Amino acid sequence: MAKKQKASDAIGILHDRYIKSDPEMAEILQSEREKSEVAREIYNIRKKASLTQAQLAQEVGTTQSVISCLESADYNGHSLEMLRRIAHALHCRVEVHIVPEDKNVFSHVG
Secondary structure: OOOOOOHHHHHHHHHHHHHHOOHHHHHHHHHHHHHHHHHHHHHHHHHHOOOOHHHHHHHHOOOHHHHHHHOOOOOOOOOHHHHHHHHHHOOOOOOOOOOOOOOOOOOOOO
């Protein structure tokens, strides 16, 4: 009888089969994760501030539709300047972290 696999096992199998062996797909996946993370962060801090998209737009000096786009994981036009404006309006700051893809990439430095 075959062993029943967990969902996390299935995700790992799919990743190994379709992503791991294809650098282009891995890059696309990473890009989509980054966009999703930015969109989710904007949404979360807006909600914590108890603001609607329209209210945040007014604080930032843009339109509700722009805020809606920024909160969409499909949006490709995030700019650091707009993120700063949003962060400032919500009494936050923007932090950017660039990390190596491989933890051993800088092991020779130091």
